[in-house]
Amino acid sequence: MLELKHLGHRYPHATAPALADVSLAVPRGCVLGLLGPNGAGKTTLISHLSGALAVQSGEILIDGQTLQQVRAKTPTRIAVAPQDQAFYSMLTVAENLACFAAASRLSGARKRERIDACMRFSQLESFAGVRADRLSGGLKRRLNLAIALLPEPELMLFDEPTVGVDPQSRAFILDAIKSLAQTGAAVIYASHYMEEIEAIADRVAILDHGRVLREGSLDDLLSRSAMLLTLAADGLDVEMLSRFGTVEQGAAQWRIHLNPGSGPGPVLAALEASGIAVRHAEFGRHDLEQLFMALTHRSLRD
């Protein structure tokens, strides 16, 4: 079990913290989707877990031991599959795997077994003799993944591993990550892409300005999210609607994020009493994107 407790981080000379009081828990077998717009703090959080940034405040525990203790004793328990290429471009796929296997202190039969398993898992067997710089973007990410998996890590960190990847490799990478969690690893998957998070995450944390705004299972988050009422009618104004919730005026429609516990009935009754004819009304819970926008007032792709 990975636990982050009140983690905070401020870069030198920054006016605001990149992480502020972040607490999260990720059990084995779980994929935690870390969702946030640019600058939310995702990479800063992952850099703490990978050991690239030292903890300034708060703590990170793995099975009750501090991250520092775990890294000092068994650095290979944690692996990062980054967005950028993390291999030697002049070496072939097989040479890269052999080189990183040795760096992970694997040797003999165990080394050969892990190289074969990771090559198979990432479906790179037919590219074993190809120089890494000649691989397509999707295959390069698969090589990153194979290298990260060599020491059989218990905690896997993925920082936007599918950016710029073709749809086939993207689907492959997502399936592979899901199956990793099923074998008992804890996985943190940071992304801008909501559909990816919806597809693979068991739990979701929405991060913005370094803070966790919501955390829970996807069902939990959405069932606790506010009701959204979308209306099309002439004669509406903010003053009239704002007592029912937070109001947004679109080009053709008004959106009301209703106050907790309230439904559409009182709004429609009030409009009818004011003689306003509603042309169109739609009512339901936020989906993940709407929840995100209501929380952060930003689009995921801003």
Ligand SMILES: Nc1ncnc2c1ncn2[C@@H]1O[C@H](COP(=O)(O)OP(=O)(O)OP(=O)(O)O)[C@@H](O)[C@H]1O
């Ligand atoms: N090396 C640094 N020095 C100073 N400030 C930094 C540094 N790295 C990141 N920041 C700031 O810290 C905040 C969090 O950045 P971070 O890169 O962790 O966000 P992110 O969610 O990963 O964003 P993106 O999706 O764009 O990669 C931002 O305000 C960013 O400008």
